[in-house]
Amino acid sequence: MSAATAxxxxxxxxxxxxxxxxxxxxDAPGPKGRRRILLLSVVSAVVILGVLAAGLWxxxxxxxxxxxKWVVYLRADYLAFxxxxxxGTLKVTAVAAVVAFPAGLLLALARMSRLxxxxxxxxxxxxFFRGIPMxxxxxxxxxxxxxxxxxxxxxxMLVIPMILVSAASTAEVFRAGIKAVDVGQHExxxxxxxxxxxALVHVILPQAVRLVLPSLILALVxxxxxSTLGYVVSYxxxxxxxxTMVSITRYLVxxxxxxxxxxxxxxxxxxxxxxxxxxxxxxxxxxx
Amino acid sequence: xxxIVENIPLLAQGIAYTVALTLLGYGLAxxxxxxLAVCRVSPVPPLRWAATVYVEIFRNIPLLSLLILIAFGxxxxxLRLPYFWCGVLGLTLSSAAFVCENVRSGINTVPVGHAxxxxxxxxxxxxxxxxxxxxxxxxxxxxxxxxxxxxTVIGSALCSAIAVSEVTWVTQTLNIQYAQAVLMFLVAGAVxxxxxxxxxxxxxxxxxxxxxxGRGSGPSRSTGALDVTAGAQA
Numbered sequence: 337m338s339a340a341t342a343x344x345x346x347x348x349x350x351x352x353x354x355x356x357x358x359x360x361x362x363d364a365p366g367p368k369g370r371r372r373i374l375l376l377s378v379v380s381a382v383v384i385l386g387v388l389a390a391g392l393w394x395x396x397x398x399x400x401x402x403x404x405k406w407v408v409y410l411r412a413d414y415l416a417f418x419x420x421x422x423x424g425t426l427k428v429t430a431v432a433a434v435v436a437f438p439a440g441l442l443l444a445l446a447r448m449s450r451l452x453x454x455x456x457x458x459x460x461x462x463x464f465f466r467g468i469p470m471x472x473x474x475x476x477x478x479x480x481x482x483x484x485x486x487x488x489x490x491x492x493m494l495v496i497p498m499i500l501v502s503a504a505s506t507a508e509v510f511r512a513g514i515k516a517v518d519v520g521q522h523e524x525x526x527x528x529x530x531x532x533x534x535a536l537v538h539v540i541l542p543q544a545v546r547l548v549l550p551s552l553i554l555a556l557v558x559x560x561x562x563s564t565l566g567y568v569v570s571y572x573x574x575x576x577x578x579x580t581m582v583s584i585t586r587y588l589v590x591x592x593x594x595x596x597x598x599x600x601x602x603x604x605x606x607x608x609x610x611x612x613x614x615x616x617x618x619x620x621x622x623x624x
Numbered sequence: 625x626x627x628i629v630e631n632i633p634l635l636a637q638g639i640a641y642t643v644a645l646t647l648l649g650y651g652l653a654x655x656x657x658x659x660l661a662v663c664r665v666s667p668v669p670p671l672r673w674a675a676t677v678y679v680e681i682f683r684n685i686p687l688l689s690l691l692i693l694i695a696f697g698x699x700x701x702x703l704r705l706p707y708f709w710c711g712v713l714g715l716t717l718s719s720a721a722f723v724c725e726n727v728r729s730g731i732n733t734v735p736v737g738h739a740x741x742x743x744x745x746x747x748x749x750x751x752x753x754x755x756x757x758x759x760x761x762x763x764x765x766x767x768x769x770x771x772x773x774x775x776t777v778i779g780s781a782l783c784s785a786i787a788v789s790e791v792t793w794v795t796q797t798l799n800i801q802y803a804q805a806v807l808m809f810l811v812a813g814a815v816x817x818x819x820x821x822x823x824x825x826x827x828x829x830x831x832x833x834x835x836x837x838g839r840g841s842g843p844s845r846s847t848g849a850l851d852v853t854a855g856a857q858a
Contacts, residue, residue, distance in 0.1 A: 361665055361753060362666075362667045362749045365667065369667075373668055377669055377671075380668055380670045380671050381670040384674050394703070395701050397701075397702060398700060398701045398702045400701055463817075464817070467778075467817040467820045467821070468813050468817065469778045469779075469781030469816060471782060471784065471785070472792060472812055472813065472816070475792070475796050476809060479796060479800060479805070480799065480806075483805055509850065513850060548850065550852045551852055553852075554855065554856035557684070557855070557856040558856040558857075560686070561686035561688075561856070562686075564686040564688040564689055575688065575692075588697060588700055589697045592689065592693045592696070595689060596689045596690070596693060599684065599686050600680075600681055603683075603684035603685075603856075604684045607855045607856070614853075
């Protein structure tokens with residue numbers, strides 16, 4: 337047996353299934369295979385570095401690597417300007433999440449309700465807002481409603497569409513979570529004399545909320561991404577703040593790269609937390 | 625109805641742009657994403673690292689930020705693309721990251737024994753993937769890939785922010801012109817819902833066709849809501 341397969345725990349252990357087939361797609365290479373992999377590594381590394389170098393070259397050719405255009409992002413006032421935008425982004429995301437997640441839970445419960453009117457109405461609502469782009473909802477608040485004399489502050493023109501869209505998608509998350517709670521838990525709750533509502537509140541939901549935690553963190557990532565539509569409604573979040581900065585400094589590529597990098601770092605960390613939480617829960621579930 | 629009748633060519637063009645953005649972006653993303661997934665499971669370390677870095681960048685960058693960078697940033701470094709192709713490029717780059725992660729986790733659903741069996745009959749890395757692992761993985765990838773398609777449909781709307789005259793842009797322009805908001809939202813909403821539902825229906829059909837025994841309704845797309853492996857597509 338080769339070294340590569342030896343690293344994979346035997347299939348009887350629960351971890352083997354979570355590791356999956358990617359671990360055994362190739363043998364531990366022999367001398368010939370190692371030479372070939374080394375050759376491929378060198379070739380691919382050269383190609384990748386070549387592409388990156390070509391990218392940097394075009395940047396330099398067009399004067400975009402000029403240090404003067406980059407060091408400004410270390411200046412306190414520039415940082416404060418973008419920091420103000422980041423604060424706006426976080427505020428928008430937090431408010432939207434605080435409203436959208438409970439609303440999503442309510443929508444999920446409505447969809448699973450025995451009242452067919454309520455269930456059907458919430459199904460239509462959820463599928464509608466999951467199926468259309470948030471930009472369309474933003475435009476409804478930005479362009480359509482003012483025509484009927486209904487106007488909102490810019491903050492809410494961004495946050496309300498975020499809530500509507502996010503509540504619909506988290507409703508499906510909660511529904512999947514409630515469904516994922518073991519049937520035995522329902523039976524046990526019924527056996528100790530709990531009614532449907534009490535069983536839901538005291539037995540099912542506490543477990544469901546734990547199950548959906550990783551997905552809710554990803555919903556937070558989606559909200560952060562959606563908050564960039566502040567660019568469209570002119571609310572002072574990070575992306576729009578970047579736009580303002582570009583119109584002042586004219587350092588377009590640099591500003592938008594810095595702004596994108598901030599989003600990438602935050603979302604990367606959040607996604608990491610979600611994946612780690614998910615892996616821990618799966619490991620615990622399969623351990624018994 | 626009058627604004628619609630008068631502007632049928634414009635609306636048809638907007639719908640055509642949305643369909644073209646989605647199909648081109650998604651089609652290219654399937655190719656790029658699968659290639660990335662193969663890189664991520666390959667024995668060549670630089671390819672694995674590069675694909676991993678790619679995925680972490682493009683699944684975490686907001687699509688709008690990416691589109692703005694491509695559409696307004698690339699000309700500053702001497703690369704001029706028509707806005708439509710900027711949209712296609714942005715959608716491809718972003719969706720490919722999610723395709724890659726879904727293909728990879730699809731590969732993980734294939735039992736280890738199958739890959740071991742393929743290797744033991746002498747198939748190499750590509751042979752194992754091509755003849756044994758990917759065909760089986762494909763089945764469990766259909767629903768997640770349908771979700772990526774819906775993400776691409778919804779993402780294509782953001783191209784209106786970089787001046788691609790797709791259906792969101794067209795309906796909002798007409799909206800300002802005619803102040804017929806409800807009508808225009810119905811048109812745009814119908815296009816997006818039609819494409820999402822159509823994609824989901826097609827995915828269901830493919831899934832039924834490839835499932836063993838030819839029946840067994842596949843999991844609805846809601847059951848995947850707890851799957852976090854691919855990250856969050858906006």
